[in-house]
Amino acid sequence: MAEATGTTRTHAHWDPDAASTLGTSEGESARLLRQAEELTPVSGELLDRVGLAEGQTALDLGCGPRGTLELMAERVGPGGRVVGVDADEAHVAMAARFAAERGLQGVEVGTADARDTRLPSGTFDLVPVVFSRNGADPNIGRRVPELYRRAGPTDVQVDGIVQVFPPGHTRRTPLVDLVRSMRPHVVELGPAGEAELEELDAAARAHLEHPDTLVMSHPIFMTWGRAPA
Numbered sequence: 374m375a376e377a378t379g380t381t382r383t384h385a386h387w388d389p390d391a392a393s394t395l396g397t398s399e400g401e402s403a404r405l406l407r408q409a410e411e412l413t414p415v416s417g418e419l420l421d422r423v424g425l426a427e428g429q430t431a432l433d434l435g436c437g438p439r440g441t442l443e444l445m446a447e448r449v450g451p452g453g454r455v456v457g458v459d460a461d462e463a464h465v466a467m468a469a470r471f472a473a474e475r476g477l478q479g480v481e482v483g484t485a486d487a488r489d490t491r492l493p494s495g496t497f498d499l500v501p502v503v504f505s506r507n508g509a510d511p512n513i514g515r516r517v518p519e520l521y522r523r524a525g526p527t528d529v530q531v532d533g534i535v536q537v538f539p540p541g542h543t544r545r546t547p548l549v550d551l552v553r554s555m556r557p558h559v560v561e562l563g564p565a566g567e568a569e570l571e572e573l574d575a576a577a578r579a580h581l582e583h584p585d586t587l588v589m590s591h592p593i594f595m596t597w598g599r600a601p602a
């Protein structure tokens with residue numbers, strides 16, 4: 374694991390069996406960067422409800438090109454520590470660049486598979502997780518609390534946020550943006566060709582941009598728990 378402040382280095386123990394993810398195109402990485410920026414107020418609010426405090430250590434598992442690294446670094450302060458890991462080396466490089474550009478103190482990023490990070494257990498005060506494998510599971514937010522309970526944490530709590538986006542808001546089109554950024558993969562896999570996707574994209578955008586269409590976010594869930602004593 375490498376310190377991302379100042380000198381931008383990344384530590385890699387790349388596992389060739391690590392999940393291949395949606396984040397494998399430049400367009401998708403750029404979309405994730407933009408999304409993290411757009412979600413900053415919501416993510417910050419959720420982190421505040423959990424009560425991440427100064428001097429604590431937090432892990433952003435599946436941090437992508439930015440994730441919540443900055444929000445966590447602001448909360449833990451210079452005496453704290455934030456670690457970001459992601460299976461995608463390109464995302465790790467982007468996250469390291471992001472942390473260095475912002476001059477974030479105490480932030481380290483590295484390449485690791487969330488299923489076996491090789492980080493010492495019991496060292497983190499908070500571990501928020503947002504990741505998916507080969508396509509998002511729309512019900513994952515509901516499933517995570519149960520998965521936490523089964524994995525052992527106690528006092529498992531859940532909070533969530535749903536927003537309504539007015540006409541012109543950039544968050545009205547995240548799903549069509551996702552499909553657009555992953556279009557080469559979709560075409561390669563075969564469910565639709567370039568021309569059909571272009572037609573569907575235009576129809577979906579026209580619908581979503583219409584002022585009479587009410588557009589709401591996916592529910593964003595945050596789950597946290599206490600490590601068993």
Ligand SMILES: C[S@@+](CC[C@H](N)C(=O)[O-])C[C@H]1O[C@@H](n2cnc3c(N)ncnc32)[C@H](O)[C@@H]1O
Pocket residue numbers: 391392394395396405408409434435436437438439440441458459460461464485486487488502503504505506
């Ligand atoms: C939807 S993005 C979310 C990124 C970031 N957490 C955010 O909120 O902006 C999912 C991220 O999880 C990563 N990921 C998927 N499977 C993973 C795994 N098994 N181990 C580590 N990272 C993984 C992907 O590379 C991708 O960067």
